[in-house]
Amino acid sequence: MYKALLVDDELLVRTNLKLMLDWRQHGFALCGEAANGAEALEIVERENPDLVVSDLRMPVMDGLQLSDELARRFPRCRMVMLSNYDDFDYVKGTLRNGAVDYLLKHRLNPEELGATLFRVKDVLDARPWQAGGERPDANQFLALRTRFIAQLIAGFHYSPEEFEHHVQTLNLKLDPRHLVPVILSIDNYRARQSRATLKATELERFSILNIVEEILGELGNGAVCHIGGDRFAILISFPGLRSESAVDRSVGDAISRIAGCLRTFLNLSASFSIGPSCPTPTHIPQGYAQAEKQLQDRFHLGKSVVLRSASFVKDSGSFAGLEIETEKSMTSCLRTRDSAGLFAVLDDLFARIKAAALSMNGCQLLFNDLLSLLHRAFREIRSDLSMLYADAVPPHERLAAFETLEEVKGWFHSLFARYFDLARADENGSYSDYTVQAIRYIRSHLSDNISLTQVADRIGISGAYLSTLFKNEVNIGFAEYLSDARLDRAKSYLEDGREDLKDIAALCGFNSTSYFFKTFKKKTGMTPSEFARGPRSS
Known part of the structure; x- marks a missing residue:
């Protein structure tokens, strides 16, 4: 059983994390919680946790500073970062320090957290091999490959010798020359997640990885990893091709095969974003960032698309x-x-x-x-x-x-x-034609100084008859209905953030601001300003 520490300056977030799932079922025992990085370090010194789940933005010591200290003083401890920002670049500093993954707070759910703990456990299980013990199994290799590719994308610097060492050790078919970053994004991901179990999600993720790895293996020049959620990062190298058009055709062929297999075998639709060719691994972060930016065009172009620079x-x-x-x-x-x-x-x-x-x-x-x-x-x-x-x-x-x-x-x-x-x-439903016409006229002329007689004349009946219709069909008098309609529109303006109460009174047909105040408070029990500040019950 591994030990985990939760770090966030918001008590509600820490409580939510604790109760979101059964940590012990995922192989972790919670050993404490802290409100900032400084408090976390004190607990780390005492409890020696295997995992720290930490927010990025905190007072006293933030998550990036905490990751620096953990990398320097407790290198065997792993981190998962929490962020409010859907920006991969923002967490690249923590990834350089060995963070295994990051989670977006507004997307956090038991499935995402459980899948992340699953990946972290793989990384932790591989530590004896890193220290000279037995070689890891296939799942542990997957975790190490994921970390290596994620760090390349985040800008972790490797010398040519280190790059070659990791590629050979992890059995990756990847050349450091002319690397092309590609993002594979599963369409309809959120809708699928809302219906899928954690087990089904993990099975789907492994199936996607297996399909992409098999195709890249046949090409002999690529690697893939799951970045998180709907995103998979693919790196394809073309050391023997110098023509950009030849590289583009080869990448297009690979993507076409991957998309076809996902559709045929998993019934999945996917979109792809192709970054620029990177002459060395150090250029990968910029290339990947461009691919991320291009992927936003999917919102306009639709699903199952292939995006390149100047796609839109x-x-x-x-x-x-x-x-x-x-x-x-x-x-x-x-x-x-x-x-x-x-x-x-x-x-x-x-x-x-x-x-x-x-x-x-x-x-x-x-x-x-x-x-x-x-x-x-x-x-x-x-x-x-x-x-x-x-x-x-x-x-x-x-x-x-x-x-x-x-x-x-x-x-x-x-x-x-x-x-x-x-x-x-x-x-x-229950209104006569005259009542329907009257209601439509009232709703369309709320800002005007309208009266029972005016509306009755407009629809061709007497004021007395219209008054009777309202009492019998709407169950309130004409004047009360008109006042309620004006108040409803005033509430809408207030809810939308409109602040000039004099303008609101005029737009809703009240003769004066004071009469508007008096009528509003009598009906709602609060002034217009109090209503705008909320909370509201009507």
Whole structure:
């Protein structure tokens, strides 16, 4: 049984790690926890753990400093790093110091943690051989190969003699000349993980590695390792080829064979990103970083793609959130229940996003604007936003899980379709045609100084008859319905972060800011400012 130490400045994170899985079933006994690197070193001196799981950003002594100290004073201790940043370069310093792996906090789950502990145990099991004991078995070789390739990618410096020694010792068919880094990324990875057991995940990972290793073995010039999650790093060397076009063709042939085998034998779709040819191992980190950057283009291009430099025209900077005219068109379509018009605007918007190759940050900003627009419109027909969604996953988490622009587009299509279904059900279910017309007019003119008589005249009936319809069908009076509709829109503006209360009052049709305050507090029990700060119950 190996000993493990948890290090993070957040108690909640440490507690979550402890309770996430049964550490003993994975071969580890927790021997302590610390809030920073300095505290961790004191425990390491006393307990001599085999593994330290540590956050990167901490006060007093951060994770990188801790890895420096462990590498210098306790070289047999292994580390797994926790990070909030989806950036491989950020952890390369800890990998240079011998860290086995890193985990992203926002993606951390029992399956990922369990798989990482499995890899760490392989590395720890191989230590007697490193000290002169017996040679490791196949699984231990895999762990050592993974570490060697990961360190090459992270920029760990090896002299030509050291490189050759590791290649021969680990039975790798890899030449230091003209190395091409390739990233293999499994499509639909998160969706597959949500349905798979840990055992199935490990079996799939080994199967992928076996297929890639067999093909590279036939070519006699490559190596592969699992970097984490959906990512596999492939290094292919071409010492005998000087032409870039010849190298590109050879890499393309290898990728085509790998993709075909994954599809045939494992029913897996994969995307590939090819980095530039690296004349020496020291150029691998830059080449791999370029491949990582290129892989972001998969969001626009879709799945099962092969990405090279200049695969896609980069962001032209033509978007800065949802354009005013687009927002006005969509809002008008929502209020008039023009679903065909709405979807035409939405399709055009996503076509322009793809054509502009909008950056991920730009896409996030625009998608947030779309959600805000939809939420405002929905609050005009229902107060409970959860009715809009098919499950309890927060919409921003759902957005972050999508891999391609087409998936996001399909999701927004389903949300707007749900809006129209619920809106029409409300209007066509128990309401008469006159009541439906009145509600539509009210929702479309909330900022105007409208009255019962004005709305009745608009739809061609008397004010008294409209008042009776509201009491009998909507179960509240016209004035109360109008006030509630205005308050619902005000809540939407407040939730979206709009701060000017005078503007909100005017946009929602209140005659004065003081009357807005009075009405809002009477209905919700809090002032608009208090509501904006949350928490909210309605």
